[in-house]
Amino acid sequence: MNYIKEFKAAAAQSRKLGLSEIAVGETATVLDQAVLNALEETGHIPFRQRAVQGLNVNFGMFHMLAKKFHIPGGVLTMGNVAMDGEMRFPVTPAHFRKMVENESGEDALGTYHLWTTLPGGFILDHVLPSILAGDGLIEVDEAMPAERYLYGPADELPHGITYHPMVAGLEFLIASGTVDREAMEYLMGEKFPKQYGG
Template structure:
């Protein structure tokens, strides 16, 4: 199944849970390399530490895209990632439904991945390459900003990566008790949390 079809299925699943109502523009939003490098250099977590801090890295970078760089149509995407067909996390759509029903999001943060989807099915992920590098699945030169993040069409990614969206939007984090409403509003507010500025 194509990335866009999986994204649409994730959006439908999200609506059925009574969470966000998200649709993705079909016209591709190609980000300029200078913008991507600028977003990358604003990150506060060193490349080597990103593998163990994927949630914080990609949540913070999503905030930077939406609030500081005003990139339209950026959508927080939650799910799983496979390398050459092998899933890296235990997450399935049923896991997310249970996290919402049982309010167990916080204790399950390490069981799924999050990234940004842009219109047209482009993926931006600032954590996965650190993880692949750490596991010996990719060689990354961390001194080159453009090598520290993944950006490309969801169906045309390097390193054998395929992304599998299961939910979209931000409401999952509150509904699953991963974050409370006040924390989410603070993290996504117009004023930058100090760690992201």
């Protein structure tokens, strides 16, 4: 199954959880290398620490992409990631449903991965290289900004990496009790339905 098809299934799963309609544009948004480098330079969490601060790093980069660099159409996406077919996180769509039902998302951090999906099925992830380098699976030259993140078409990534979205959108983080609604509204400058974190 290709990434866009999996993303559409994740969007359907998000609707089943009572979250808003989420879609990603079919026409690719290709980011300029200067924007990617500038985004990377805004990150304040050292490369090696990113592996254990996935939410802070990838949500922070998503926020900067949308609010500082004004790149439209990105969707914060949650799910699993595989390398050479081996899944890295012990999570299924049922886990996300339970996180919403029990508002246990804060306790479940680290059981799933999150990243930004850009139009056309491009991935932007500032955490996975730190995880894989820490596990000795890839080598990263930390002096090279472009090696500290993963960016490209989801179906053409290096190292046998594949992303498997299961839910999508900021509302999941609110509905699951991971991030307070008022804090999200402050950060993103938009209103979210009162039923989340209300």
